[in-house]
Amino acid sequence: MSRLTACIDAVKAANRKVLIPYLVAGDPDADTTVALMHQLVSDGADVIELGMPFSDPSSDGAIIQLGAERALRQGTGLQTVFGIVSSFRTSNQTTPIVLMGYLNPLEAIGYDSFVTQAADAGADGILIVDLPVSEAQSLLALTRPRNLDMIFLVAPTTTESRLNAICENSSGYIYYVSLKGVTGAAIIDTGEIGARVSALRQRTDLPIVVGFGIKDTASANAMAAISDGVIVGSALVQKIGELTESGKRDATAIGDSTALIKQIRLSLDA
Amino acid sequence: MSALETVVPGAAPGTVPDTIASTGQDQFSGPDVHGHFGQYGGVFVGETLMAAVEELDQVYRKLSKEPSFWQAFDHDMKHYVGRPSPLYYAERLSKKFGGAKIVLKREDLNHTGAHKINNTIGQALLAKYMGKPRIIAETGAGQHGVASATVAARLGLECHVYMGAEDVQRQSANVYRMKLMGANVIPVTSGSRTLKDALNEALRDWATNVDNTYYIIGTVAGPHPYPMLVRDFQAIIGREARAQSLQEYGRLPDALVACVGGGSNAIGLFHPFLRDSDVAIYGVEAGGDGVETGRHAAPLSAGKPGVLHGNRTYVMSDANGQIMETHSVSAGLDYPGVGPEHAWLKDIGRANYVSVTDTEALDAFRMLCRLEGIIPALESAHGLAYACKLAATMRPDQFIVVNLSGRGDKDIHTVAKIDGITV
Secondary structure, three states: OOHHHHHHHHHHHOOOEEEEEEOOOOOOHHHHHHHHHHHHHHOOOOEEEEEEOOOOOOOOOOOHHHHHHHHOOOOHHHHHHHHHHHHOOOOOOOEEEEEEEOOHHHHHHHHHHHHHHHHHHHEEEEEEEOOHHHOOOOHHHHHOOOEEOOOEOOOOOHHHHHHHHHHOOOOOOOEOOOOOOOOOOOOOOOHHEEEEEHHHHOOOOOOOEOOOOOOOOHHHHHHHHHHOEEEHHHHHHHHHHHHHHHHOOOHHHHHHHHHOOOOOOHHHOO | OHHHHHOOOOOOOOOOOOOOOOOOHHHHHOOOOOEOOEEEEEEEEHHHHHHHHHHHHHHHHHHHHOOHHHHHHHHHHHHHHHOOOOOEEHHHHHHHHHOOEEEEEHHHOOOOOOHHHHHHHHHHHHHHHHHOOEEEEEEEEOOOHHHHHHHHHHHOOOOEEEEEEEHHHHHHHHHHHHOOOOOOEEEEOOOOHHHHHHHHHHHHHHHHHHOOEEEOOOOOOOOOOOHHHHHHHHHHHHHHHHHHHHHHHHOOOOEEEEEEOEEEEEEHHHHHHOOOOOOOEEEEEEEEOOOOHHHOOOOHHHHHEEEEEEEEEEEOEEOOOEEEEOOOOHHHOOOOOOOHHHHHHHHHHOOEEEEEOOOHHHHHHHHHHHHHHOOOOOOOOOHHHHHHHHHOOOOOEEEEEEEOOOOOHHHHHHHHOOOOOOO
């Protein structure tokens, strides 16, 4: 069993909701990203999605694009990302890390090299937003032997025939996209999302977590009520962006930037 | 009916063009059902867009087999666009180089001044069939934006055009044209503020408004089925050029030359000739300051395979896989990727891809103005510049067809600025 599956199983067994913050590797810099990850764990994160910055993040909204641009200005590349994961792993061997990004950086270094280095660094899952299941077979053939989970998105527009293929090829969890749009947009219809997640539940035993548009305790509670947990990205990246503006990197500033995750944890557990 | 019309395919109304995709006949009948040209092409978009892309594929596969669809297309090509476009022998230009005849396929004479309208007319038919009231488009030089605004006005559709903020500056005349036709032009300030960023924004808009929006991609890139269907609409260029060559010269050309940004005018000219193995094919990329300087927009000449904007193709990216900023005097060629069919044609050796610099393109621009009384688009001037070099190495009894893909009215401010003149 992968570290990711074991972790989520344990959270569910304790009758809790999974909380997954997303942050961009290298934003505001590599060392601070490691500090932020540890802070997120102490704030109550169960899993961390670590964004691999890309120059052309066409599925993301402006907030995450700006986060990626800040990281790229620091010279963040895949080697930086792997370095952040290994550094985090020196003092945390339990919190699963999912690397999330776009395909071209993997194409540049080669899938084999990417999978080997990601696994060696201590990553647990991979989510490539512009890699649909139909094009993912060569990457899946490499991730399975290394026990890396491949996570795929399910969107409100996903058709029946695609749902089957996604459920068959996913492991770790299913990332349910709450809305039609890009990261950071606003959730409109909680009821419809609930119905879709329930329908998805009939097809898979995998945990279903909801992301896109979760920005406060209210939206987190609403989405957690209909799923196994939530992913919080843009709202956190926005706060982390303030570290670049202020230039501060001390423990207080880092704690302030992740305060939302702590609030959501408390709210989910209440 | 004129003599020309009788030999130009499409003149027999409602003929399904024999270049229509995926007939499985031979290697040039691709892409396969998943949109692959060899290892290139495919579908690489976020899950939210997958259903829309699959629906478009199904709709196009159905419609493209129906004669009535091509009847409507051919009708608009003739009566609205003004096709067929002439094949014009540029005699003074040819004589200057003393080699092969340089013959221009005059796409610049189309309504709206470029080949882009061939594609937007076709895609507008798809949008109408699919009942989408809102269209979006990305644009670099503004030609595709104008062509999209044009078809939107004609069909009464809401139209939003994403354009890099830098391109809004350098192509202000086209911005105004779009506005005149009722389109909303949205300057894109993210990333490098050029065509690739406009494409990102259009993809974001599409994901957000996927229920009521049709995305008219302007080139043979993007996820399948776009590279296939845009090619099929643009292939009218090559079908006409092939028939016109046979009629006027009694044989096929010795070579074809076209500029390649995303590559829609080029594939449109090339595709109907792919099986004619004696016809040499040259795609000309934007060399900018020179490919060796790194300041260029020539992914086929100096890039490597990767994934950008929905397809696998040659891209300009750094060692970390980040997309590099490109440079070209021509906004329409200023793009770090290229259509996947070109990537495949390069690999199998059927087409040759070369580049010319900004300076060479500007020289060709001026030469065509002075010698032939034609102001070409700076994009097209790239093809022309290479054709002049090529012609000089060939015999006078040979001929080259160059795709003069657009007219240069939109570029006069750019050229004047280089000359130190304010127009």
